[in-house]
Amino acid sequence: MYRGERKSIFYVLGLYLSSTLLLITTIFVSYYYYERDQFEHSEKDLLKKQTFLLTQQLSKLNENSSDRYKYPRFDEFESAIYDIDKNLIFSTSKDISITNSKDSFFTKASNSYLISPLTPYYFGAAFIVVEKKSKNLDILDNLIFIAIVTIIITLITSVFLVNLVLRPIRENIKLLDSFIKDTTHELNTPITAILTNIETINSSSCDEKALRKLQRIKIASQSISNIYEDLVYILLNHKTSTQNIDLDLSKILIQRIEYFTNMAQAKNIDFVLDAKDEIHFKADKKKMQRLIDNLLSNAIKYSNKDTTIKILLSENSLSIEDEGKGMSEQEVEKIFTRYLRFDKSQGGFGIGYSIIKSIVDEYNIKIDITSKQKQGTKVTLSW
Amino acid sequence: MVRLLSFFLLFYITLSASEFDKNCFDCHSKDFKFHIIINKYTLKYSSEQKIKEAMVDYLKSPSIEKSILPLEYIQKFGLKEKSPLDDKTLREMIDIYYEKFNLQSKIY
Numbered sequence: 001m002y003r004g005e006r007k008s009i010f011y012v013l014g015l016y017l018s019s020t021l022l023l024i025t026t027i028f029v030s031y032y033y034y035e036r037d038q039f040e041h042s043e044k045d046l047l048k049k050q051t052f053l054l055t056q057q058l059s060k061l062n063e064n065s066s067d068r069y070k071y072p073r074f075d076e077f078e079s080a081i082y083d084i085d086k087n088l089i090f091s092t093s094k095d096i097s098i099t100n101s102k103d104s105f106f107t108k109a110s111n112s113y114l115i116s117p118l119t120p121y122y123f124g125a126a127f128i129v130v131e132k133k134s135k136n137l138d139i140l141d142n143l144i145f146i147a148i149v150t151i152i153i154t155l156i157t158s159v160f161l162v163n164l165v166l167r168p169i170r171e172n173i174k175l176l177d178s179f180i181k182d183t184t185h186e187l188n189t190p191i192t193a194i195l196t197n198i199e200t201i202n203s204s205s206c207d208e209k210a211l212r213k214l215q216r217i218k219i220a221s222q223s224i225s226n227i228y229e230d231l232v233y234i235l236l237n238h239k240t241s242t243q244n245i246d247l248d249l250s251k252i253l254i255q256r257i258e259y260f261t262n263m264a265q266a267k268n269i270d271f272v273l274d275a276k277d278e279i280h281f282k283a284d285k286k287k288m289q290r291l292i293d294n295l296l297s298n299a300i301k302y303s304n305k306d307t308t309i310k311i312l313l314s315e316n317s318l319s320i321e322d323e324g325k326g327m328s329e330q331e332v333e334k335i336f337t338r339y340l341r342f343d344k345s346q347g348g349f350g351i352g353y354s355i356i357k358s359i360v361d362e363y364n365i366k367i368d369i370t371s372k373q374k375q376g377t378k379v380t381l382s383w
Numbered sequence: 384m385v386r387l388l389s390f391f392l393l394f395y396i397t398l399s400a401s402e403f404d405k406n407c408f409d410c411h412s413k414d415f416k417f418h419i420i421i422n423k424y425t426l427k428y429s430s431e432q433k434i435k436e437a438m439v440d441y442l443k444s445p446s447i448e449k450s451i452l453p454l455e456y457i458q459k460f461g462l463k464e465k466s467p468l469d470d471k472t473l474r475e476m477i478d479i480y481y482e483k484f485n486l487q488s489k490i491y
Contacts, residue, residue, distance in 0.1 A: 062426075065418070069490045083487075084429035090490045121429040123486045 008169070009162050016158045021151065028147055032139065039137045044105050047114035050077045050130045058122040069123070077132040081118075081125035089125055096129050107134055177235070184231045191228055194221045219263050226297055233290050234351055242284045249279040249288070253313055256292045260300060268306045275313035281383065283363050291359045294352040295320050295379055302377065321378040327371040335369065403479045406468060421484045423451040431481065438477050442466040 057072035058081070071090050072079075080091035082098060095111065104115045112134040118125050198218045203211055257271050264271060281288070299309045299322040307323035327335070336357040360367045360381060371377040411417050421434070428434045441449045445463045466473055 062422075065416075067489060069486070071490050083431070084433060087430060089487050120426040122426065123490060124425045124429045124431075124434075126429045 008166060012162045012165055013158055016161060017154065020154045020158070024147060024150055024154070028143055032143055035139050036137060039135075040105065043107075043112045043132075043134060044114060047077075047105070047112060047130050047132060048116070050074070050079075050132065051114060051116045051128050054079050054128055054130065055118060055122075058118075058125065058128075062122040077130050079131065080129045081123065082127040082129065083124045084121065084126035086127065089123060093131055096131050098127060098129055110134055110136075180231055181235050184228060184235065187224065187228050191221060191225050195225060215262060216266070219266050222259070222263060223297075226293060229290060230294065230351055230355055233286075233355055242287070244282050244284055247281050247283055247285060247288055249281050249318070250275045250277050250313060252285070252288060253292060253311070253318070256289065256296060257311065260293075260296045263297070264300050264309070267300065267303065269300060269303050270308045272308050272310045273313075275311065276315065279313055279315060281363075287359050287362070290355055291381075292318075294356050295381075298352050299324070299377075299379075317380055317382040319378060319380040321376060323376040326373040326375050326377055328373060332369050332371055402472070403476055406472070406476050407480065417480075418484045420451070421481070422486065425486050427451055431485070431487075434485075435474075435477050435481060438480075439470075439473060442468075442473060442477075443470075 053074065054072060061069050061072065071092070073092055078091075078093035078096065080093065080096040080098075081089045083089055086098060095109070096113070098115050106113050110133065111131050114130050116128050116130075118128050194217070198214060198221065201214060203214075206214065253275055254273070257273060261271070296309075299320050302324035303309060303322040304324055309323075310319075310321045312319045312321075335353045356367065359365075363383070365381050365383045368380045368382070369377065370380075424434045424437060428437050437449070441451075442463075443466060445465060447454075447457060447462065450457055450462065468476065
């Protein structure tokens with residue numbers, strides 16, 4: 001899986017899941033409140049009927065003249081009456097109290113209550129409170145269960161969806177990779193042939209004009225060879241066996257500088273090398289060559305004509321500083337993205353820094369890029 | 384000491400009761416359905432405090448608006464005269480009346 005692909009998967013998954021979850025939550029919460037309202041409504045309705053019954057009984061009782069009045073009692077509910085100052089007149093239950101309640105309907109400790117005003121005030125009762133055992137609204141457990149199932153289904157579908165969305169991108173990248181692979185394969189033989197043949201030409205037998213042309217051919221072939229090596233590295237990255245041996249970095253650096261001298265001279269670029277001898281580092285030789293080659297070829301590629309490239313190798317660091325066009329901060333941030341080239345006027349596939357990054361990461365080398373536009377770029381590796 | 388206190392209490396109650404007989408039952412004779420008045424007041428004013436306040440207010444300055452009697456009764460018997468009792472006595476009499484006749488204490 002590519003770096004960008006993983007990022008896309010996370011973005012798409014995140015977006016899809018969060019929006020779906022938001023929708024599910026909204027629907028479920030709305031449904032729950034709707035059901036609760038319905039439940040309250042039916043409870044309230046029942047309590048209203050009971051209040052009406054009680055009011056009728058109180059009215060009848062009030063019409064009689066008697067020394068004692070038996071308060072009406074019902075099996076289905078408890079009740080209490082309060083005067084206008086909310087003082088209790090009579091109650092059939094200890095639990096009933098209206099001192100703190102603001103709403104006419106409320107539930108408390110699995111009981112439902114309804115407070116209703118009463119006029120005229122039979123026995124001074126200005127408020128009737130009716131209490132009944134409330135039924136349980138047991139939809140919450142079911143709702144949570146359904147929500148979990150829905151979320152799981154959403155998760156599964158979102159993975160399918162992401163795969164569906166990414167399929168064309170994956171196919172494109174695969175196509176690009178296979179194209180490069182095929183091209184690379186076809187390039188190998190001619191490049192080797194060109195380079196070998198140039199080496200075998202006797203320079204003394206050529207006139208100066210032909211020698212210059214040969215030199216140009218050699219540089220061009222070296223560039224192609226470089227690209228070829230990069231592509232092979234990228235394509236066979238996970239298939240080549242790594243042989244970490246003790247390397248003399250100073251020696252390799254000098255070799256690689258010599259290799260690039262012709263290319264640098266074409267732009268009249270001088271290498272200023274300040275390297276300590278015998279700097280050892282344990283790594284795979286090919287990989288270190290690719291690392292140095294890419295740093296050098298980038299420095300040459302983006303350097304202005306008639307400038308110098310300063311190379312400094314010390315015990316724990318290697319820095320290569322060019323005097324080229326430099327990069328902006330945003331460009332530096334994005335530099336390790338594969339196939340990204342800021343300057344399309346220069347050749348290459350934009351895989352140089354991708355290779356650099358993979359190698360420095362492998363060997364825990366810290367890479368630091370400082371760049372100023374129109375002044376140049378300095379790449380420092382430290383270990 | 385307790386005896387003395389009990390004696391004074393008994394004396395006070397008897398005195399108050401006789402005062403109530405004198406001040407109220409003189410006109411509202413015993414066969415009169417005295418409890419109907421508190422029934423009407425309870426239906427209209429609900430709480431003890433409000434009932435007593437309304438009674439005091441009416442007895443001190445009676446008016447058709449304040450009366451709880453139906454208009455036909457007022458037209459037939461006329462408005463009650465202003466009570467000659469002083470404020471303190473009037474309130475005491477109303478307290479006794481409420482104590483004797485209130486409906487809420489009769490509910491069981």
